[in-house]
Amino acid sequence: MKKSDRTRQDILDATASSLATAGYTATTVKSIAETIGMQDASIYYHFSSKDELVGEVLDIGTARAVTAVDQALAELQDDHDPREALRVAIIAHAEAVLGGGDYPRANVRTFGQLPPDLTHRHRQGHRNYGQIWTRLIDDGVESGALRGDLNRSVARLIIIGALCWAIEWFDAGEEVSAADVGEHVFQMVVNGLSIGEHESPAVSV
Amino acid sequence: MKKSDRTRQDILDATASSLATAGYTATTVKSIAETIGMQDASIYYHFSSKDELVGEVLDIGTARAVTAVDQALAELQDDHDPREALRVAIIAHAEAVLGGGDYPRANVRTFGQLPPDLTHRHRQGHRNYGQIWTRLIDDGVESGALRGDLNRSVARLIIIGALCWAIEWFDAGEEVSAADVGEHVFQMVVNGLSIGEHESPAVSV
DNA sequence: GTCTATATTCAGATAGAC
DNA sequence: GTCTATCTGAATATAGAC
Numbered sequence: 001m002k003k004s005d006r007t008r009q010d011i012l013d014a015t016a017s018s019l020a021t022a023g024y025t026a027t028t029v030k031s032i033a034e035t036i037g038m039q040d041a042s043i044y045y046h047f048s049s050k051d052e053l054v055g056e057v058l059d060i061g062t063a064r065a066v067t068a069v070d071q072a073l074a075e076l077q078d079d080h081d082p083r084e085a086l087r088v089a090i091i092a093h094a095e096a097v098l099g100g101g102d103y104p105r106a107n108v109r110t111f112g113q114l115p116p117d118l119t120h121r122h123r124q125g126h127r128n129y130g131q132i133w134t135r136l137i138d139d140g141v142e143s144g145a146l147r148g149d150l151n152r153s154v155a156r157l158i159i160i161g162a163l164c165w166a167i168e169w170f171d172a173g174e175e176v177s178a179a180d181v182g183e184h185v186f187q188m189v190v191n192g193l194s195i196g197e198h199e200s201p202a203v204s205v
Numbered sequence: 206m207k208k209s210d211r212t213r214q215d216i217l218d219a220t221a222s223s224l225a226t227a228g229y230t231a232t233t234v235k236s237i238a239e240t241i242g243m244q245d246a247s248i249y250y251h252f253s254s255k256d257e258l259v260g261e262v263l264d265i266g267t268a269r270a271v272t273a274v275d276q277a278l279a280e281l282q283d284d285h286d287p288r289e290a291l292r293v294a295i296i297a298h299a300e301a302v303l304g305g306g307d308y309p310r311a312n313v314r315t316f317g318q319l320p321p322d323l324t325h326r327h328r329q330g331h332r333n334y335g336q337i338w339t340r341l342i343d344d345g346v347e348s349g350a351l352r353g354d355l356n357r358s359v360a361r362l363i364i365i366g367a368l369c370w371a372i373e374w375f376d377a378g379e380e381v382s383a384a385d386v387g388e389h390v391f392q393m394v395v396n397g398l399s400i401g402e403h404e405s406p407a408v409s410v
Numbered sequence: 411g412t413c414t415a416t417a418t419t420c421a422g423a424t425a426g427a428c
Numbered sequence: 429g430t431c432t433a434t435c436t437g438a439a440t441a442t443a444g445a446c
Contacts, residue, residue: 023317192393212429
């Protein structure tokens with residue numbers, strides 16, 4: 001690895017770390033430079049602007065989350081229950097975003113804080129990620145394992161939302177692990193908190 | 206109402222609206238002033254700083270969300286099912302944050318974007334709000350209506366998280382209403398997506 | 411490649427006239 | 429109460445030496 005590549009990687013890592021913990025605004029070019037012992041102006045030798053640097057970090061984060069979920073699904077048995085696929089994907093997402101590295105965390109942490117250009121740049125990536133989940137839910141409903149009386153798009157967004165918001169309260173130091181959070185989300189949205197009989201009123205929108 | 210009070214109210218309203226749609230950083234004193242046809246310096250006659258103004262907006266937002274949920278719960282029958290209380294609270298939250306005014310939306314939208322002082326200032330308010338939900342879940346578990354094998358704190362945060370994240374994708378113009386989103390969250394986390402028999406593995410943390 | 415120095419812009423905030 | 433004018437600080441970014 002060339003020295004330039006090494007430095008470039010250090011900049012990306014420091015940016016991911018700062019975005020993941022401090023968010024977009026508090027992540028300044030100066031603070032990034034300080035973290036790796038450089039002057040802020042030197043960053044611009046490697047990246048043309050703050051937003052190009054941030055954009056690259058977010059691209060990596062999206063790719064890693066997608067890879068984590070895809071890999072987990074690929075390891076499933078051929079004849080798995082669609083619920084099991086959902087479970088595996090939920091836990092993989094939780095581990096990637098909560099327990100994983102700074103890159104996927106940076107994505108979730110800065111969601112809704114980015115300037116319009118960056119938001120637009122990552123819209124397609126988010127759509128692609130959403131499609132993984134759309135397929136999982138469709139499979140479940142069409143195989144008869146999951147209820148078909150709910151709006152699937154809303155269901156998908158609720159699952160992803162519960163997982164994404166966990167970044168706001170999850171504390172890696174506590175006794176609840178990232179996988180535990182995923183298991184809880186699965187238990188709740190698939191099996192439900194309720195005990196015993198309950199009606200499932202038709203909710204169609 | 207005195208003129209000073211009227212202007213003050215206009216400033217608060219404009220700030221709530223901007224926070225709810227654009228977030229904390231993009232809400233500048235200058236942009237607030239422009240919205241109501243003032244000079245930015247004039248804001249400082251009514252509020253000593255941007256953060257004091259923002260803090261007041263967030264206080265109002267918290268109060269409104271708490272009131273909405275409390276009122277909805279107060280209207281329940283005395284002998285209601287604990288699940289019904291959870292349902293009513295979830296829908297009230299959804300309507301307050303998604304369909305309601307700018308103040309509760311501002312709270313959720315800026316969560317995780319605020320400077321440390323403001324974050325700290327509202328920590329107690331968030332704790333109080335969380336306690337409403339803690340009680341609802343405790344009631345459900347202790348009465349035997351809800352499963353006791355999950356971490357209740359995690360369950361509470363997952364429910365609130367699913368609702369809060371909805372602000373990122375909910376579009377008031379679409380055919381899914383705020384109450385619909387609440388109904389979906391309730392159906393999922395209480396009744397579950399699954400159809401028919403399923404085991405509920407013990408998950409204790 | 412990284413440095414020092416600096417240009418530019420824009421935010422929050424203050425002073426003082428009206 | 430609201431204005432105009434201005435200060436201060438911080439952030440992105442550029443110029444040019446080394």
